[in-house]
Amino acid sequence: MAGIILKETLRWRDFDGLLLLAALSLVTLGTIEIYSSSPSTGAIYKDFWVKQLIALLIGLVAFTVVVFVDYRKIYNFIPYIYGGSLLLLVAVLIFGHEVKGQRNWINFGPMSLQPSEIAKIAVILTLAKYLSPLRKGNLPWKDVLVACAITALPMGLIMLQPDTGSALTFIPVLALLLFMSGFNLKLIIIAAVTAIIVTPAAYFQVLKPHVLKPYQIMRIEAVINPELFEQVDFRREYGYQTFQSLIAVGSGGLTGTGVTKGTQSRLGFLPEHHTDFIASVLAEEMGFVGSISVLLLYLFIIMRSIGIAERARDRFGMLVILGFAGLVFFHVIINIGMVIGLLPIIGITLPLMSYGGSSVLSMMILIGLVINVNLRRFAN
């Protein structure tokens, strides 16, 4: 019985085409809005949307390669991948191309690479590899510390660029994988309950009066009290970007203004409209229908991935996929939360949709890994 199953190493009907389709749909929607919101540069190969499509093509090639290589073979190369990504992170600090005081990119001729995106894959793989053997009882503290160190090393390097937004994305991945590897549940519950009780008290008793600067307080309170945005002064000083994003989203209405008709992005009111605020552009031009479709596509990708993780043939595969799901989930919540004024502005992109070749490439590789694991769930 078992023998028969083991012989069937690769079943193409297990290729999750819907997952790929959802991802491609998001890239397409993102590219449309990049096209819509960014003025043409005149030279077509320099336009953002064209560059995004080129990145997608490269991403699809990488995806194909990843799908065909058994993920268990990748397993042995993980230390090299991790080491290589650390080298890239060091290199970017030295050779990086500085934009607005940050060194996030290494230029390769006409293209540029963002090593922090590659580091995300490396960290997920390394953590999955380290945590995959099942421990007895709760996850030992020693392993927790090692996992933290694995994450902290690239995080620290990224902080040096400095790119706090990208660095932050590693924490939820680490937390989720620790959680899935048997981290003491009691501790988690105690920590959660304490946090719920302590956070407001700490905010009002300690942080607000003593620690935070006025503008930070304003930004936090604007989330709780959106009426603050109605005050012109407040908007001008503390919440201009959030306010403009809210206007873009709200003025979209049910069906939106139509592609290339959104004034908020086209007239330059929306900041960073092709990267961090691509969701605002979409919400303005495609309305509630568009926003909900995007949310559903992300939800589908995350849920579908979790489902594949549950059915994976081994814990390594499961952890890789959960790491991916956690990463996407965190990005989407933070980015969209920021766009709709629920969270303060942090420079975190919307995966698959925001302009950025490295991000698209790393996402396609990760999706390739998910499909890879699903393809080989009955394999030897």
Add this chain to the structure above:
Amino acid sequence: MSKKKVFDDPAQQLFKPRGRILFFKYFVLLFFVVLGVRFWYLQVVDHEHYVKAAENNRIREIPIPAPRGTILDREGKILVDSTPTYSMMLYLEDMTNAEDTLNILVSRFGLDRNTILKMINAPGAKTRPLVIKTNAAFSDRAWIEGHEFEHPELKIELQPQRRYPLGEVLAHVVGYVGEIGEEQLREPAYDYCRPGDIIGQAGIEQSYNKILMGKEGYRRVLVDSRGRVLQQLEEIPPIPGQDIITAIDLDIQMIAEEKLSATGFYGTAVINDPRDGGILALVSHPSYDPNLFAAGIKATDFNRLVNHPKRPLRNRAIQDRYPPGSTWKILMAVAGLEEKTVTDKQILPCGGGISTGDRFVHCYGSHGGPDMRRAIEISCDGYFYREGIKLGIENLEKWQALLGTGIKTGIDLPNETKGIVPSRQWKRKEYPKDPKWKEADMVYASIGQSGVSTTPLQIMFAITGIGNGGKYYTPHVFKEAKATEESPAIVYQPKVRDAGFSQDTWKVVSEGMWRVVNGSGTGRRAAIADFDVCGKSGTAQVVGIQSGATGEQKEHAWFVGYAPKDAPEIGGVVLVEHAGHGGVESAPIIKACFEEYLRKKKGLPKEELAQDATNKQPNTSILNAATNNTVSSVIVSVQKTKPASTVTKPNLSNQNSKPTINKPAKPAKPNTTKPLVKPLVKPLVKPLALLPQNNRGEKNKPQIVPTQANLGGGR
């Protein structure tokens, strides 16, 4: 950990934390639901709100100021107009870094930080861009236009600014403009105004603001996030304000200004047309330059004007009260004749004064026993003491209102003051220690003291109304608002009231006043041949001060008059502060104004009236000479015109001796023909600074019981 060990241990590899995965699923779902609900609220529930916000974001309304109507004199000469000036504007919507902008305004353009902050926080800032600097210099304009990209919040715009070409002349009549105040915004009278509007704050500018102001237009433009205009969507042109033609006659005004200045004292003069109440001239000295206000007055300038002891901002003709002195006797006469407490032929003794209570109140002379006409002519105090006692305070109270004092005349200039005419009640209120109305009070009240206190305009209104046979035309400056494309013309309709006294009374009193000027009276300096000037002088006590005093202590000189006697065409009042006798100082001013009126009525060129009145000095008008080339031909031409001319009488011998005759000869009387071009502002400046502080006090509260010496000093 080898690959084999990890992937082939089924116990390890098949373990899945299903509970924790399920928890993660719900966790994800919960967050997505929150996001979805938020999208629903933003995009469906509050959609309209954000659509408006988006509109505000990208559409700006740039106001186009309506040109304010010009103010003209009755002949169309410009009194006030507007001139385009470059203004520096601040668009708050486009200001991204307030601190940065403020620093530039302070360091680069030398503006005051607090003033700008005040403007930014004013209600006007919510509706329109701020005018932060008027009359921007070329370098300012160049800088702002050069930094359009970095500082889109600063713009240069052409804005009309009010211009007062006459400077201090007529300042109290035309007034000035300024930004609407917060209290004014709450008044129903200004319900058509918005914060930041420039409105009239004094004079005609204030009274007829609605007509002059017009309605602002605007340009709706599409802007990008930096406030740069991308495209104009629509333009609503402004509705210009209507031009106003006033009753003012600038020629007469200039004469009055000049004559009053020439006295070297402060004071006021008003000339009117008794036939409809139109104000031909109104002078109040010291004056101020309304141009200071037009450019947005500096706090230092404003404080200097407000705190100046001589209060140049006040229109003395309508806002300040003075005891009317002997001019009041005319009203006493009318009241007495109408109440039949005296007849015109009745002789009342002068007696050199009257004994009342415990004292003797002097007349300034000893006039035997005059009848009413004579008493008016010589201004006999003793007669009117007795006439007043016969009349009684109740009758005086009744008639003063009928004759137009003690009430507002209703002139169409803001902030007119009521006069004060004493009554029993008034005495109780003002003098609680001595509340009873006594005979002595009546004696003083009869000669325009004892609490009687009127504005110069009220005295003119009263006396010219009496001269007009009781027909009281409400004084007015406004004559007509010219029609524009949007608004029809508005023509002033004279308002008349009949005081209701008899023709006989009029006859007696006007004959008395005629004799003041043309008989042996005190107003002979106002006489004009063949014009039957009537009038009355007054020399009003400055409160509590001895007669014959000097400087600040000297009496106010009144003269009020009209002409001609039987059908008045022109009337006027002059009050010169601390100048002494009215007949001396004030009557000539009235005369000069009336002469100017006559000159214009007869259509004569400027200098000729003097000759007409003073037996024809040699004169050759420029009109005659201008067409001729040689001296001889000029003479011929003058000779030729001689029979045709009714006015000029060329003196040939004089012309022969002086070949440069195309220059009009200087008339003999210098005081009537001083060149008008001489700036009138000059004489005002010096005395304003030099004179000591006025001690007349705010309310001009009269002294009810003057000492004997200060009333009857003239004996």
